[in-house]
Amino acid sequence: MSEGVDFKDLSRRMEGAVSAFQHDLASLRTGRASANLLDPINVEAYGASMPINQVATVSVPEPRMISVSVWDKSMVQAVDKAIRESNLGFNPIVDGATLRIPLPELNEERRRELVKIAHQYAENARIAVRHVRRDGMEHLKKAEKDGEISQDDLHVQSDRVQKLTDDTIAAIDKLLVDKEAEILQV
Template sequence: MKITEPIIKEAQEKMTKAEDSLRRELGNIRAGRANASLLNRINVEYYGAPTPLNQMAQISVPEARVLLVTPYDKTSLKNIEHAIMASDLGIAPMNDGTAIRLVIPQLTEERRKELAKQVKAVSETGKVAVRNIRRDMMDALKKAQKNGDLTEDDLRDLENQAQKVTDESIKNIDKITEDKEKEVLEG
């Protein structure tokens, strides 16, 4: 029985990581309101090296649909502006000489529906990852049983336990997805 406990614990940790990954991925989907995580993927050319924007500037949300990027080094303002324009955000930065304002445009109903579909697609990817983890866990349990480390009854109990862990993770993913869909559709 001792051999199998790490198998389930490891799978549970992997499923939690899959949920966290889903949260990060969904955080990148623009929902019509300002969110500092929109800028997480932007790298700025800074002294010849690509540097994450969130390490070069303070990113704040002064209003519901405005992001304010205040660089720690004012000389990097132009580079930050160029990096934002070159990104796939589709938002034009406004440089006032000390900071950059990004006004998030209001989403159309059609765009909201597209984003909701995108949320579902990303969510499904997360569910597939969880199912793959479950499959690997089941394979490891069956291998342990085949090696004589488990009886059939132990295997059945552990498979039930594994299914409960998987169901819980899928339920968490559904909740995360539901919250993001609501955010996208309400704007």
């Protein structure tokens, strides 16, 4: 007799959605400089599109400044262009092989936009968790249909899958509330 569904696998996949959501939230600007703010930027380098951290070192020397030290001087203009075209609202100052990016104070309108983006990220994470739940439920129904588990086992395990889903979505919601408060803090 099979046990129905692999809860370790479901849990791992749901945690993956939460972890991806945390990574997305880290790239949202809150007024304090963070090296993660540049994570979504890709640079056209050597005939390929590469993440910025593969062509430069990103550091935070001051609370409102990001420093990007480009390793290859011939790539400085490409990195500058990628940062300017990223729609993150950054205007780098080129200083040799280093780009300095001052972070201006966030205005209320921009804070509201960032909150909306955070909500979109949260909804995407919830959808990913629901897809994992759906896969688990389908697996359980197939196992019950094939006679591998009883109807009672189906009901018990379905409840476990739902509880795992509810707990994961609650974790996503808590992360969202925390990030929203951080963004709106003046």
